[in-house]
Amino acid sequence: MNHDKSEKTDLSTLGEFGLIDHLTKDIKLKNKSSKKGVGDDAAVLRYKENEVIVSTDLLLEGVHFNLVYTPLKHLGYKAVVVNLSDIYAMNCFPRQITVSIGISSKFSLEDIELLYDGIKLACEKYGVDLVGGDTSTSVTGLVISITAIGETNKSNIVYRNSARINDLICVSGDLGGSYLGLQLLERESNIFEEGTGISPHLAGYEYIIGRQLKPEARKDIIEKLYEMNIKPTSMIDISDGLSSEILHITTSSKCGCHIYAERIPISEEANRMAEEFGIDPLTAALNGGEDYELLFTADLNHHDMLESMTDIHIIGHIVDENKGKKFINPDGTAIDIKAQGWAHS
């Protein structure tokens, strides 16, 4: 448990305005677009050359995270990453975040420091400045709201609605791992809570547990695509499963798609875990959420370059709308793609 209060400092000792000052006192702004950070009514940014990209996410205890098995530092890290992922999915680079948290009385100062350690670690890793936010009492659960702000030149922005017929459909990394990691954590925490004295059995599944508890945003993929001069024709990040996301792209782009089941990347651990749970690993890849990989379409001309890139997989292509939105099985049979993402989104 994250919120054992023994020998911990009650939040009230810092006084009404002390907490946010305490949490943010060591923050130094690194990006030249960050002009004024925490400490006034609002942050001040300067974006004279580029477009400004803004994305917001809300994470709620009991819906988006379970504190029984989620370390607060990981939670802070993930809360930031989830937002940055949205900015990268526009083919843009995040520069600032603001963080608002609602804290119930079960948390100590040390707990909130851990949460902020994770937030700051993600800021460090992704080169992002924490420029604003506040803390507030919550009488319900822990609430984390993050807004990410990024930039790129107008001509580089990639939307969802611009996929074209014959474009390649590509995905980074592997899929389904985060969902299967979550199933494992839920199972072990249920066993633990039943008080059987059985320790959580997580060995051999470190990768998929990491996918769930401490995902990364694919900054590296975006940087590689820039380097190779490949601008995707459309892009989205996979927060709700491949099915949902390809439907977002094809619906808004008014086109169809054929995706080949055997090309969908699934990790060895995810396959093994799916087998243990008796579920089809493909179902986890298509409908599980929170992989935070990038799904994008690209011109056929880039085929060879994309195929040579580490951690990018060409899984299908865009077709005319009247040819449908289909997964093609290895035996050639096709099934219509349906969205069955996270219920909480």
Place this chain on the structure above:
Amino acid sequence: MNHDKSEKTDLSTLGEFGLIDHLTKDIKLKNKSSKKGVGDDAAVLRYKENEVIVSTDLLLEGVHFNLVYTPLKHLGYKAVVVNLSDIYAMNCFPRQITVSIGISSKFSLEDIELLYDGIKLACEKYGVDLVGGDTSTSVTGLVISITAIGETNKSNIVYRNSARINDLICVSGDLGGSYLGLQLLERESNIFEEGTGISPHLAGYEYIIGRQLKPEARKDIIEKLYEMNIKPTSMIDISDGLSSEILHITTSSKCGCHIYAERIPISEEANRMAEEFGIDPLTAALNGGEDYELLFTADLNHHDMLESMTDIHIIGHIVDENKGKKFINPDGTAIDIKAQGWAHS
């Protein structure tokens, strides 16, 4: 009650991604800095000439609002206004907001439409575009997170930390009304909940109830100051009571202040309500919250112009730090200013 579910539409009928589309489908972007609104991973804005100002607020059920006496449309309106107030307090003009809401199952589609009606009304009134946001399930209470984005030229931005000795201290509107309106609403809702059959007794207090339920941001004051070519030397909005806010200004500006008790503007209704509750109206003005008026300092040269302006009150002046931070009573006695704002901030 706002969430009677009789003859109302269950949120699940719209499906997972239908809700945000439904709520935002009629939104048209009005500001030229708004390039792409709701519907992708992030919003796209352009601010080539001005600085970008960003502020975030989190409103939590049971802490920041009580749905027993807060109509959802008012709540949506207020949630926006509270954020815009932070942007005006930087001497800037808001242009966009993003809205994330966490919704528990007790709410119907019609409830959330009402909330959004209020959000859209505030956007309309203040000329702001809703460019992003999402909806999510909440297993606790209603959660509203809003980020406001605004702009002005670099030279016009006003911070908290730049008040100077001899500057005038000014406040807009009147103070304490929102707090006293809240006390009245709480009292009447408690009587109502006791089931005595006594109807809420609110007549004669419409102004202070409005101050609590449907506050306005002081766009008009900022516009007037621009017109008259008065740039405040420091500014903050009054969300936590005059005492807290003047301490923010004087502490960050490293100065003291003398504020004259008899000059603090208090409405007739607030005076009357305070008398009924047996509390000092000045205490409500100093320590009550949520007035969303502007507190600013200005050069002594502007004295006559400021004095002639409707709804601006000169309440004191900035002094050297070693002269203290004091309220001066009509009899000449002085008391040290202490922060006793909202416990939940």
